[in-house]
Amino acid sequence: MKRNRAENEASHAKLTRRAALLGGVQLLFVGGLAARMRYLQVDQADQFRLLAEENRINIRLIPPARGEIFDRNGVRLAQNVPSYRIVMVREDAGDVDKVMQRLAQIIEIDPDTLTRAVAEVKRSAPFLPVTIVDDVSWEDVSKVSVNAPALPGITPEVGLTRVYPRGSDFAHVVGRVGRVSQADLDALETPDQLLRIPRFQIGKINVEARQEAVLRGSAGTKQVEVNATGRVMRELSRREGQSGLDVQLTLDAELQRYVQARLTGESAAVVVMDCETGDLVANASAPSYDPNLFIGGISSRDYDPLLNSKYRPLVNKTVQGTYPPGSTFKMIVAMAALEEGLTGPEEITWCPGHLEVGGRRFHCWKRVGHGWMDLKNSIKQSCDVYYYDLALKVGIEKITAMANRFGLGVKHELSLSSVAAGLTPTKDWKQRTRGDEWVIGDSVNASIGQGFMLASPMQLAVMTARLATGRLLSPRLIKTIDGVEQEMPDITGLDMNENNLRQMRTGMYQVVNERRGTAYSSRIIADGMRMAGKTGTSQVRNITAAERARGVTRNADLPWERRDHALFVGYAPYEAPRYAISVLVEHGGGGSSAAAPIARDVMLQALYAGEPPLEAYPTRDRDRIETQQRKLREMQPQAAIQGSDQA
């Protein structure tokens, strides 16, 4: 096609113009891009660089090792041991099902666990390790390691887990740890980030829970570089955390072991308190349970019997259980009367076996009556009528005030869960809670530790220690934290007339060491080791008229849960009190027959710091005691781990 030259020139010129225009626009745009680049990369660089750091650096927590718990002599009560688990990383495993099958052939896995693990693996991000089996033996770990080439994506991992080498002996004191539950998290306003670590263990009850802040320690952190999907590329820096601090208890593991063993077969509680410092050297509640069962989550097969047993193994009867103190309360009534000057050691009262008050007849435990009773004899023989009479003179308010001064009705500060305050009733209290007028019969009941009066074995031990020493002792459970002795509260005097207290002690001495004393059969005959004490038998319920008609008159004829509680409080040596003790045997019958013998055995064990010589016992008991000692020597706590060492 031939074209006119001028036309061509014109169109080319136009093309050049327009190309120049378009090129100019393009150049302008390129300039704009460069300006934008400058703005983003230079002017705003600092801001974006910061964002970039946040993007790639992730802070991971390193769980600290939990503090360990020791007894007063350095025996380990709670320790950390390595625990092995098998984990799987999906992306390394390839065919998950196949690898799982192979794993199940190499080590034994519960089929339920396996199905659950497979589901979890498939649900989680491909690069996250998922625990297949927990708490595997070293042997299984070795098997897995040896077979590693056939098990892609599967690795054994090591962590720390809690173990209670003394098993059931310390369940009611040391307590136990467990996995963090939603309830635990909800209870805290700002939960420690550590609690969000899977499988992190925190204290659930007792010392483990109450000393959580000390035992837990603080988390270490490591900075890791992660990509957008959260996979860790490498570790950038690491800051080690602070391990939890060790806690030492005032308890003596050997004595505690003995007490738990001695209480085998009973539903009972024993508290032994040091009369010098207030240290609790034994705090036993039977039956107990093995806290090790709870650590990884307890099965209902293990848990249901504990929960449903009528002996309530999960309840710490020493501080949680409150019982009518029965006759062990009589010293309080006597002290109230003496301190008010309403009676004296020489004053005597006639006990005909009962007392008529407000048209109602209150019986003495001895139906035929004690005859003439003075103060010491009333304690020694535990005459009820004498105290009915005193209560009418003193009134409930004075009695309650005195009880509070001896630590009853007061909540003691202890690192234990559910410490009960007990109950020391007043007229006002009854009006408030029951909407009823206080009647004179209530005072009469209270005078022998019945009716509304409730106290825990712990409180009774405190009461006894204060009676024995005349000092305001309080129980102490934590001896040292991180090796630092815990401050003891200033122990002041009780601010009571020493002569009055001496009357009580003499009475209590006679209870155990004189003929016709209610605990005479449980006396200690070793010189300088003699025990003073007081028995108590508290009624759970009166024997009904219908039962009487059927011929039920004795405790033993009643079903277990309706029998009387047996109590004993005491201290030894009489001359220079070293330990105070309280013993409660739930529905055990009489205090002299069920509680006092236990108190004597435990007291001797404590005084001799080990097995006492048979010579400490009266001659006629020695054969029986020798057999008992042989039996108890061999007895080990439930599921205790053998060979645990001193620290």
Place this chain on the structure above:
Amino acid sequence: MSYLEGTVKSTPVGLRKILFLNWPLVLLLGSVCGIGFLMLYSVAGGSFSPWAEPQMKRFAMGLTLLFVVAMIPIWLWRNLSGLAYAVSLLLLVAVALIGDERKGSQRWIDLGFMDLQPSELMKITLVMFLAAYYDWLPAKKVSKPLWVLLPVLIILVPTALVLRQPDLGTSLLLLTAGGGLMFLAGVHWAYFAAVIASGLGLITAVFQSRGTGWQLLNDYQYRRVDTFLDPAADPLGAGYHITQSKIALGSGGWTGRGFMQGTQSRLNFLPEKHTDFIFTTLAEEFGFLGAVSLLGLYALIILFCVVTALLNKDRFSSLLTLGIALNFFLFFAVNMSMVMGLAPVVGVPLPLVSYGGSAMLVLMLAFGLVQSAHVHRPR
């Protein structure tokens, strides 16, 4: 002035043509591709696989293609342009019928040895065909309505097909490149004014139609526009790409973090780190200086094309070269704008740098045509 009227005698023949290639342009293309290899090596965490090595092979293939295309006289290409356009159009129809669907759009045809994206091919063949059309059309007819309508149809048919895939980015590129060529060919101002006015009207209509029964775009396309307008509103959702990409750019600073030290892209914070968002890696690792250098190389490529086009007295060659340059410009301008948060995320790769076979081969073919025009220019 047509090629045949030129001084044929001075045109080189045989392999001597190689000496007459626009070598600076070849060198510029090579450098840009070289930067691409470095970046692909870096985003793979310092490895030639899976991206850098195949990309180098494709570059070798592309370079060969460039030389082969450059050896063939430009008039032959002009005569083939109608056929090329028709084939591209057929492929676009074919892809709509039998193409592979990936990520919700149907753009590829599996050729066995490579996946072909006909819309990429269409970018070049459309320009070729329009250049040939205006070469053939007498200058005084250029602005006659009938002769304007024809190229408009030539542009709109493939644009509509690409839009249906759906691929908003490429269809806009086709539209702009086609329109640009018409502008270069001398179509009257008034037409463009009318088109721009109606374009604005269309945009209004598109947004008015949102949420109604006759909605003109897909929901994801609307969302992309929303995201572009306010990326911070949903930094972990739809705005994620843009926010992350801006963080990567910004953290580069003046000189960058250094080769292989970029954290944003290597750690997968960036989507499509080896394709559409590869520029962020460059910007992060080599900073403002690196990014501006690449921009400079691109600008030089455009400049060389414009200069050779204007020096060329053959109308087809001029228009073709300018059209290809415009296409190339649109490529990197849209990609960079998108990465820098100036345009919505439309899925346009960075030319010669992003990983991808079709784009690389098509671009090398296009520059082969530019070279052919240069070698065979009337002297």
